[in-house]
Amino acid sequence: MLRVGDPQPGETVVVSGAAGATGSVAGQIAKLKGARVVGIAGSDDKCRWLTEELGFDAALNYKDPEFKQKFKEATPDFINVYFDNVGGEILDMALARAKEHSRFVMCGGISQYNSATPQGPRNYANIITMRIKMQGFIVFDFIKEYPQARKELAQWLEEGKLKRKETIIKGGLKAAEQALVDLYKGINTGKLIVEIKNPKDAAKL
Known part of the structure; x- marks a missing residue:
């Protein structure tokens, strides 16, 4: 720009x-x-x-x-x-x-x-x-x-002069394919993000 x-x-x-x-x-x-x-x-x-x-x-x-x-x-x-x-x-x-x-x-x-x-x-x-x-x-x-x-x-x-928004898709990598389709359909407002793992979940070994 x-x-x-x-x-x-x-x-x-x-x-x-x-x-x-x-x-x-x-x-x-x-x-x-x-x-x-x-x-x-x-x-x-x-x-x-x-x-x-x-x-x-x-x-x-x-x-x-x-x-x-x-x-x-x-x-x-x-x-x-x-x-x-x-x-x-x-x-x-x-x-x-x-x-x-x-x-x-x-x-x-x-x-x-x-x-x-x-x-x-x-x-x-x-x-x-x-x-x-x-x-x-x-x-x-x-x-x-x-x-x-x-x-x-x-x-x-x-x-506060610049604002952002995220559309978060849950479901991990399984949801990534549909998320890409949805991106091309324009369902998102702001950035579309696929949540791979809930950051609040404890790591499992």
């Missing part, structure tokens, strides 16, 4: 997959930098969590029949930064609302991972006409910045 997206005060930042572990943190960081943040999630409950607890300025349920219209209404000044976790149709919609010289942070494309016919962007011409910077990355690209990132994130957590 910071190195590629570089959100500035007053800019409009849109985050897809905003109620997941990555998107929820990315959106909060953009808010800390003074941006107006719009999150996209898959349920009304998740959207309420984004606005009421995390401080997003707006949150949209992509399953809402009026989502496309509401997306336009939520981005009246168009988009400066788009943090993409899903790809597909929502990426196309973001390209259609992109401002000149906007920055697209390509983090993931979960809507396309298991598709037999992955959907590429149809609005790719907008990348040229709007001079959009679109950059993918993996976490290891910033390995030298890990210590500073941990320090800042820990401080924000301690100060």
Whole structure:
């Protein structure tokens, strides 16, 4: 978000997959930098969590029949930064609302991972006409910045400026397979964790 997206005060930042572990943190960081943040999630409950607890300025349920219209209404000044976790149709919609010289942070494309016919962007011409910077990355690209990132994130957590949530699946490794399926279905809010063993249980030799 910071190195590629570089959100500035007053800019409009849109985050897809905003109620997941990555998107929820990315959106909060953009808010800390003074941006107006719009999150996209898959349920009304998740959207309420984004606005009421995390401080997003707006949150949209992509399953809402009026989502496309509401997306336009939520981005009246168009988009400066788009943090993409899903790809597909929502990426196309973001390209259609992109401002000149906007920055697209390509983090993931979960809507396309298991598709037999992955959907590429149809609005790719907008990348040229709007001079959009679109950059993918993996976490290891910033390995030298890990210590500073941990320090800042820990401080924000301690100060209450950054909030997190975990969806914990019990049942040990037996539950891991279904948990992965559920992750792709988007059942989680925040980070999805499989509890391997109850930490309160005494070790058995």
